[in-house]
Amino acid sequence: MFSHLKQRFGAPLAAGIIGLIAIWLIGMVILPQLLMVDYSFKPNLLPAEIGGPKDSYTLDNYITLFGNTIHLGIFFKTIWSSVLVTFLTLVVSYPIAFYLAKVATPRQAALFLLLLIIPFWINEILRTFSWYIILAYKGPLNALLLELGLITRPIRFLSGDGGVLIGMVYAYILFMIFPIYNAIESLDSNQIKAARNLGAGWVRTHYRVIIPHAKPGIATGCIMTFMLAAGSYAVPALLGSPGSRWFTQIIYNWFFEGGDWNQGAAYAFLLLIICIGFIGLVMKVFKVGLGDIAR
Template structure:
């Protein structure tokens, strides 16, 4: 199918007015708000850290020193590798994977119930209850989680009152509050993609599997999960990317030893004033996350077109 036929079918389906509006809107979003800023960041990451008067001068050349710093650290350091930044980078990715798995485990049963229910009043109320908390700002929700999980917070007070513990538990230092806050922040991004796919699943397939004596776990493993795979991958992609790139939640809910890689990037941009190094670190995080997502899509045999359906 050539490009002319594609555009012809597109305008026949949407009309010229709506079709042009959609193309301009999507083009503005993709090119001006995504591609060009990332290209600018990429160019900046290969520049020397120079005073403003020297930018654009003969010293303003390309270099890979900022990428070398991430791997090797400062010249003359005792270690042959930048163990601090690389350790934070690895912990951030592992934590983002953990948050993604946690959200998937929590959201899949709920998404299945919503998708296969008859759509009565209780289901609509349940969906509304999921959405209403997100009317509150993300920063306020993070501080609310800090209050709930604090040593004098609701959870510790209830556990002390029921005699479950003798001393308050420091959920902040243990990163429990951080993982709970991140999981809660992106839970809708996991539920609705899975729900949208499962909603279109023919219930007769599930009934046929039950009639043939398949247990519930085999029905999900052989029927529901393969069908819902695009929604699962879409939800996991959004939760993983946003968790790895989170900044507000780690700063508010993180303990003393839970430095997030995005916090290092923030420090280079705003406190260190070294924008090229911050850009290099940001590009490394972006490329690594995209590589992980594409690798998992290839592993589970999910195409980009399947997610867009």
């Protein structure tokens, strides 16, 4: 990386860029995570007790989660729901990405991408709240379905996890579309034509030609979507019912309502470990490395 920057900008500027990146990574990523880990292994003490005999490393904060069946259930539900959000987002995004990369004309693709991006110029909370209005019991979606005669009574979309899943798929769809789009766009269209000319149907062409080529993009999109879904707070807080709490809401409660930063740090670190494990699993399933994902 340094040699590439050196050739382009010169040694002093390249060193400055690398230094700024290192400062950002250390100060904004590594040190906060290390501090969180340190907090997670210490008890929640009064200021006068810090540095005293009680101020020692312990696993009590982690044991609390595994001893609390409600929090543990929410933890596993959050992981499973995040996987489901990732799968649904992939199902929705793949056809769109393929259309933009190989079917649409450049003008159509530019217009479609613009229509996708414009809503994301608005704050995430406002976009999520718009879905709250759309999915409300007396909202426009229920009114439309009633008018079309598709339902006989309004549906409570915001009761349970349905609204949360819809909101998250919408919120993170661009993080799935763009990596897949970039991967498919680099595929030589002649390979698709050759497969079709040799008698392969569209399903077989996608399975044997397009998807194998797009694996790095699919893996990147899945990783980004899962990480964002598992760490989301605004969407489940606005679109979820009391029975559909997200694990991030529990972490928030420990930090800002319970005032127990140590317990919140333990919960947050466990969620981080699961997310890292998911990244490793996706890389193994799709047989891609960090270099493939970074391209």
